[in-house]
Amino acid sequence: MNGVECLYRNKAILDEQVAQRSPKQVLVEALCDDLDAFLEYESQITGLYIRNQNQVIGKKQYSFLIPEGxxxxxxxxxxxxxxxxxxxxxxxxxxxxxxxxxxxxxxxxxxxxxxxxxxxxxxxxxxxxxxxxxxxxxxxxxxxxxxxxxxxxxxxxxxxxxxxxxxxxxxxxxxxxxxxxxxxxxxxxxxxxxxxxxxxxxxxxxxxxxxxxxxxxxxxxxxxxxxxxxxxxxxxxxxxxxxxxxxxxxxxxxxxxxxxxxxxVPKEFTKQMQLPKVLNPFSHKIRRPNLNPRKEENLNPYPRIGIAVYYSQPIHPSPPEIDSSLNSPILSNINSPSQINEYPDLATLPYKCRNQTEFIQYKDIWIELHFESYKWYLMNSLRVQLEEQRDKSPVETWSVYCLLKMSILMRKEFIDQWSTKSLNCEQEIWQNFITSGQARNFIKDLRLQVDGDNAIINQYFGYCQLDCLSREDEHFFNQIKSSITESILNETSNDYKVPYRMTLKNLYRSKKRTSISDVEQTLLALKIIICMGISSLFMPLKREVLFRQVKRALNIPNFDSPYYLEQKFFSFDSNILNEQIRIIETEYFKQ
Structure with a gap:
């Protein structure tokens, strides 16, 4: 225990607020810091026989869903x-x-x-x-x-x-x-x-x-x-x-x-030995949501995100905090989704910045960085969903490759432009931002992601070499064949845009035929059409117009967080989803 405390106190030596905390407070901070990193990494591992991931419902608050059986x-x-x-x-x-x-x-x-x-x-x-x-x-x-x-x-x-x-x-x-x-x-x-x-x-x-x-x-x-x-x-x-x-x-x-x-990391996640819903073992009081939140600039609304991540994923924001006794009647409902959704501050944006001061200072930049990260997350999510389907069609197999390759190209370009990109802010502000510790962690994570995907691109190239194709599939493959390469050399995302969109468009048409009333297939079609325009569809002005169906359905003034799309909008029925698809089709691809 002393070793853990010493490590984290040394890491925080420049942070006067952390350095002055008690040993127990430092240890709890260490536990939650590592647990956040661990759980975000694990949240990227999904599959039919993998148990549902945890939910972050607040600062130092984690809900673990116990499987049936x-x-x-x-x-x-x-x-x-x-x-x-x-x-x-x-x-x-x-x-x-x-x-x-x-x-x-x-x-x-x-x-x-x-x-x-x-x-x-x-x-x-x-x-x-x-x-x-x-x-x-x-x-x-x-x-x-x-x-x-x-x-x-x-x-x-x-x-x-x-x-x-x-x-x-x-x-x-x-x-x-x-x-x-x-x-x-x-x-x-x-x-x-x-x-x-x-x-x-x-x-x-x-x-x-x-x-x-x-x-x-x-x-x-x-x-x-x-x-x-x-x-x-x-x-x-x-x-x-x-x-x-x-x-x-x-x-x-x-x-x-x-x-x-x-x-x-708790040794087991079972009914006999599960992590407490609120991880703060050294306190007689816990932090819980405040129904009368203070001004947003005084909040620290997000759980910390660790540096060891593979893909960025939206995280539930934490509500504001006040002290309350453990026997508070509202505590029993702290993990209820309906209870959490009542808090008005949940409309704020999840992000990858642990430091509240840096977030406030560079808030506009962090908002755009989260949209950038969400693009890559959504492409990976669609790729995994297609991979897990049994008896994949040829176009599904080619789409998996295209999503991986385009994601690599987009992230490579983002990394190459990091020192000058600016994300619609003044160059001086951007230069100050990229020297901050949180920004350095962000770009370091991104480089690790690209290295990881580069290591497997040739594997997916091999999957694309299919035999016994139908005449229609063979004709289509001949159109994109030159763009399916074993490794990525000097291509750009703009060079690859045409075969990428052709492949996803082919996939989209096949899914759209069966998605009129099936919510799951409609949602898949929506993810596909969003990925078709992924390079520019989330630009600030475009997203406000194209995702007005999201704003209307949720009664929100601005589409300033992909959290709405991922956690809220995907729960609506097929009629609402189809309307959003129609808007993107007619106003983005047919303009």
Whole structure:
């Protein structure tokens, strides 16, 4: 604890307000600082079998949604062994969930029967993977006496953990930590005598092998599956995931606040052990929303955002704060969305600036930076949504590539113009802004994002090389073929605009045909048409006119935050969504 306090007090030595705080206040600040960074990173990992992410509802206030059903641990305790069919389904779902985690430069490494939920034959697993004290310590850590600290994990840890889960599901026996390598070897030797199908017995022997190098790999595990959608995943595990460049990103991910992040991350997120809704363990009073807010310039309306992010994502703003006793009757409703939405200050903009003074000083710049970040977030969101669809059409596959490439080009240009860009403010103000610590963090994050996506662009190029195309698809592919390249060299976003829009327009037409009354498909069509015009659609004057349907539906005077679009507008029915689509079609693309 003293080490954590010392670290954060040293980091804050130039901030007189922080430096004068008590040890307990500094520690709470440290916890929340790391937790914000951790949770924002994890919020980018999504998928069918990944559990819903947390909600930031206020400063030091986090709501964690517990999935339906029970944990696998509870299921085993209640029912004993599972059937072979049930285990096969869980195995397939684990592989798919881990692919979503791995594709974001992360390892699972902390999943087990206690934090995977099971409901109606489907799992929900957490993407969390920072705390070092693992529920089960692999034999290589026992052998090297590195049971908790400073261990650099490889993909074999996730293979081994899958093996542990499958073993427990087949036997109904809950595994506990092994104390010595001899104890583990004894456990491993008895697998051969299990009364289970040979195919599963052989898998367990491979997955749980004491030597990392002799375990099976995710490539081989996916290779033996008969699913037609496995080709791209196999290629990922065969080349990208094993590359030195990719390994360096995983190490970077593991080393975020390496020795201190574990203080901030709760060991489990289950009904038995969940983080308090308000994270302030050292105070008899908590901060809660004020129904009579002070003037906006005196507020600190946003949670801090950590430096270790992959894509910018809108965050719920925090309401103003006043002291209130823990037994206040309103506290029980603090996590209610309807309760939160009543606070008038929620119309303010989420942003990536932790420092209130700097935000007020450069507020107009931070507003535009958040719109810039939202462009890249929305493109990535659409790309992931298309990737997760089964039996993708050729145009969906090409659209995934186009979204990734255009996003890289736009961010590269933004970085190149950083020193002179100015974002419609005076050059002197811009030059002062880019020397601030918060601005330096912002551009550093952006460079990491681009490096990460550059590392996988050739993988997506490979996906585009499709066989057995229809005559129509082949004709279309020939029009964009020259723009689908294995790497990005000297292109600009303007050079790429035509094939990018052609591809998304083709995709948009196919989705629009089925989206007249289907809300989900209508929303997808809206995201596509917004991404078609992503380069200029969010410019200040254009967004006020083009998104007037948002302003009208929400009764707001200005469209000055993408928060409205992401968190509010997407909840409306298909009629409102279709009207917004019509406005963009007629007033942006047909002008």
């Amino acid at each position: 029970v944990t696998l641990l509870q299921f085993i305790q209640q029912n004993g062994k599972l059937s072979s069919n049930q285990i096969s389904q869980i195995y397939e779902q684990l592989l798919q969930a881990l692919y979503q985690i791995h594709s974001k430069f992360s390892l699972g490494r902390c999943f087990h029967v206690g934090n995977i939920y099971y409901h109606k034959n489907s799992i929900k697993m957490a993407a969390f993977g920072f705390y070092p004290n693992l529920q089960l310590i692999p034999p290589e850590s026992l052998e090297k006496r590195e049971q908790s600290q400073n261990r650099v994990y490889s993909q074999s840890i996730d293979v081994w953990l899958i093996g542990c889960i499958i073993y427990q599901l087949f036997t109904g026996k809950i595994l506990n930590n092994f104390e010595t390598i001899k104890e583990y070897q004894s456990f491993y030797n008895q697998i051969q005598s299990l009364q289970i199908e040979n195919v599963w017995k052989n898998r367990l022997i491979e997955m749980l092998h004491p030597k990392e190098a002799l375990r099976c790999t995710f490539f081989s595990m996916h290779h033996e599956r008969s699913d037609n959608n496995q080709e791209g995943i196999q290629e990922f595990y065969k080349s990208i995931f094993l590359s030195q460049n990719y390994s360096s990103f995983i190490k970077m991910r593991e080393y975020i606040d390496d020795n201190f992040i574990e203080w901030a």
